[in-house]
Amino acid sequence: MDHLIIKPKTHEEHTQIEDEALVEQAKAGDQEAFSELVRRHRSKVYGYARSYTQEAFLAEDIVQDALIRAFLHLGTLVDSRRFLPWLHRIVRNQAYTRLSKGPQKRETVFSSMGKQTHEQEPADWEDLDSILHRLGRSWSHSAQNTNPEEVMVRRELFETIRSLLYCLNPRERRIVESHFFDHLAPHEIAHMFQMSQANVYQVLSRSRKKLIQEKTRVVVDQYMKTRKVAGSMKQAVLNKPEAFTMPTWVTCAAALYGMVESTERKMSLPMILGLSGHAFRLTIVPGNIHIAGPTMFHFQRVLQQGLKNMGFESRAVTSYHLSCEPSMNANQVAPSLLSPEAREKRQLSVLLPEALELVHRSIDKGHPVLAWDLFMPEFGLIYGYDDEKRVFYAGDNCRNDSTIPYENLGRGIVEELFVLAIDRAFPIDQRTMLANALQSALVHYRGEEPQDQSCVNGLATYAAWQEAYEKGTVEPNGNAYTTVVNGDARRYASLFWSEIVDTWTDSVFDEVRPLMKEAAGLYGAIADGFDTLSKLFPFPAGGEPNDAEKGKQAIALLQAIERNERAAVSVLEQIQAGLTANQAST
Structure with a gap:
C-alpha cells in the first residue's frame, strides 16, 4: 500500500481558518500555521509593544523576542482560543524585562563553552549566546520527538535567527552549530575537526562577533521596514x-x-563655553601629552550636565x-x-x-x-x-x-x-545657570569628578605637564594640539565673564560683578600665556618640545599660567560664595 501524502495547506487556505484552528495546527507541526498567526496579528502585537515604549526600534526588538518565545512555548498554551491574550502577556513581560534593564544593556562575551543542559536558567532574550543555546535545545528536542520533515520551523522567526549563521563561512558555521545545536564541548569539537581547543575558542569568538554584526543589521532593517510600514520614511x-x-x-x-x-x-559661543564648563576644562594624558587629552572626558555626564546648566x-x-x-x-x-x-x-x-x-x-x-x-x-x-x-x-x-x-x-x-x-x-534663571556652571568648573578643577585613569584633570594637570617636559617624553603634535585647545578655551572664558558683566544686569550680580571683571582679566592673561606656548610649539608640526632649552622655556610658561589659573579658581570660589550668600539673604 502506498504511503498517503498530505499536502500542506497554502497561505490562502490558512487565511480562511480561525485562530483556534491555526494554533492547534501549529502545535501539530504545521509550519505555515504559526506564520499565518504572526502575519495576522503582528500589527496588533507591535501596537502592544509601542504602548510600553515610545522607541520604535525597541518595540520591534520586544516583538521579535516575544514571537520567538511564543514559537518555542506554543505547546504550553492550554486554551487555543486565548492565543492573542497569551501573546499580549508575553509582549508585556518582555517589555517590562527590557525596560527594567535600562538602555545600556550590552551583549556579553561567551561566559561558558561547556555543554549546555536542559536545567540551565531561562534564556536571556537580549543576549545572542542565550538565544542560540535556547534555540539549539528546542531544535534538538523537536528532532527527538518528531519526523525532521514535520519539525515546526517558522520562516519569519526561527529561520531568521538561524539564517544569521550564513554570515559565517562553512567551517565557522559547522563549529558554531556543533557547539550550540549539537551541544558539543570545545574539546569534543577540537577532536572532531582535528584542531586545537584554543583554535575552537578563537573560531567561536570570531564567529560570535560576526553574528552580532549580522543581528544588528537585521534589527536595523526591521526598524527601517517599520518606518516604511508606518509611512515615516x-x-x-x-x-x-x-x-x-x-x-x-x-x-x-x-x-x-x-x-x-x-x-x-539662543546664546553666544562664549556663553556656551562658559555655562557648559568647557571654558574651564583642562585634561592631558601624562607622559606624552597625547592628542586625545582634551577629549578624554565622560561624554555623557559632562555634556548632559553642560546642557542642564543652560536649561x-x-x-x-x-x-x-x-x-x-x-x-x-x-x-x-x-x-x-x-x-x-x-x-x-x-x-x-x-x-x-x-x-x-x-x-x-x-x-x-x-x-x-x-x-x-x-x-x-x-x-x-x-x-x-x-x-x-x-x-x-x-x-x-x-x-x-x-x-x-x-x-x-x-x-x-x-x-x-x-x-x-x-x-x-525647562525654565531656569541666570543666577541658577551661573551657579551650576561654577559648580561644574570647580569640581573639575579640584579633580573631584570621575575621570579616566589614563589622564589627569584640572589644576593637577600642570604638574604632570611640566614633568613631561622635564623627562623629554612629549609627543609634538599632541602637545601642540593640547596647548592650542586650552588656550582657546581660556580666551572664551575671558569673553564669557566680560559678557556677563556687560549684559547680565540683574541686581543679584552687583556684589560679584567686580570679581567677574577680575576673572575676565585673569583668563585673558592665561590665554596670552598659552598663545606664547603655542608659538613655541605651533600646531600641527609641534616644534621641538623635547629640546632641553625649549623644555625649560615651556616649564617657565606653564608655571606662570598655573599661577594665574590658581588665582582665577580662587576668584571663582569667591563668586560662588557671593551668589550663595545673596541667595540666602533673599
Whole structure:
C-alpha cells in the first residue's frame, strides 16, 4: 500500500481558518500555521509593544523576542482560543524585562563553552549566546520527538535567527552549530575537526562577533521596514547650522552651540563655553601629552550636565567607556584609515538601531544631534537624514560637511558611538545657570569628578605637564594640539565673564560683578600665556618640545599660567560664595 501524502495547506487556505484552528495546527507541526498567526496579528502585537515604549526600534526588538518565545512555548498554551491574550502577556513581560534593564544593556562575551543542559536558567532574550543555546535545545528536542520533515520551523522567526549563521563561512558555521545545536564541548569539537581547543575558542569568538554584526543589521532593517510600514520614511534636512562657522578649537562647544541655536534660547559661543564648563576644562594624558587629552572626558555626564546648566534636558546613546585608553592620533595615520571604505570594514555598533531612533526623533523635532567621530575624532552635528538612501547630513566646524551612511555611525577610527540630542527645555534663571556652571568648573578643577585613569584633570594637570617636559617624553603634535585647545578655551572664558558683566544686569550680580571683571582679566592673561606656548610649539608640526632649552622655556610658561589659573579658581570660589550668600539673604 502506498504511503498517503498530505499536502500542506497554502497561505490562502490558512487565511480562511480561525485562530483556534491555526494554533492547534501549529502545535501539530504545521509550519505555515504559526506564520499565518504572526502575519495576522503582528500589527496588533507591535501596537502592544509601542504602548510600553515610545522607541520604535525597541518595540520591534520586544516583538521579535516575544514571537520567538511564543514559537518555542506554543505547546504550553492550554486554551487555543486565548492565543492573542497569551501573546499580549508575553509582549508585556518582555517589555517590562527590557525596560527594567535600562538602555545600556550590552551583549556579553561567551561566559561558558561547556555543554549546555536542559536545567540551565531561562534564556536571556537580549543576549545572542542565550538565544542560540535556547534555540539549539528546542531544535534538538523537536528532532527527538518528531519526523525532521514535520519539525515546526517558522520562516519569519526561527529561520531568521538561524539564517544569521550564513554570515559565517562553512567551517565557522559547522563549529558554531556543533557547539550550540549539537551541544558539543570545545574539546569534543577540537577532536572532531582535528584542531586545537584554543583554535575552537578563537573560531567561536570570531564567529560570535560576526553574528552580532549580522543581528544588528537585521534589527536595523526591521526598524527601517517599520518606518516604511508606518509611512515615516522620508527625507528631513534642517538649515545648515551656523555652528559650522564657529571659530573655536573646542569642537564639542561648537556642536553644543549648534544644538542650542535650534531652540528659542539662543546664546553666544562664549556663553556656551562658559555655562557648559568647557571654558574651564583642562585634561592631558601624562607622559606624552597625547592628542586625545582634551577629549578624554565622560561624554555623557559632562555634556548632559553642560546642557542642564543652560536649561536643557537631553538624551544620549553611547558606547563610550570612561576607562578607555587614548585612541590613535588621527593626524599620524594613513589617510586611507579615515576613508568611508575603512569605516565599512570596522565593527557595526550594536547601538546603531537605538542611535537611529534618537536621530530621527530629534531631527523631526527640529534639533540637530551632536555626534562623535563623524569625520575624525572630534565632535560634529547631524542635521538631516534621507531614509531611502540611508544617509545622514552631517558636518562640523573643521570644514567637514557631507553625507554619512547610517551604518557608518560609530565606525570611525576610534570605533565609539556617541550621539546626544536635546529632549526639552525647562525654565531656569541666570543666577541658577551661573551657579551650576561654577559648580561644574570647580569640581573639575579640584579633580573631584570621575575621570579616566589614563589622564589627569584640572589644576593637577600642570604638574604632570611640566614633568613631561622635564623627562623629554612629549609627543609634538599632541602637545601642540593640547596647548592650542586650552588656550582657546581660556580666551572664551575671558569673553564669557566680560559678557556677563556687560549684559547680565540683574541686581543679584552687583556684589560679584567686580570679581567677574577680575576673572575676565585673569583668563585673558592665561590665554596670552598659552598663545606664547603655542608659538613655541605651533600646531600641527609641534616644534621641538623635547629640546632641553625649549623644555625649560615651556616649564617657565606653564608655571606662570598655573599661577594665574590658581588665582582665577580662587576668584571663582569667591563668586560662588557671593551668589550663595545673596541667595540666602533673599
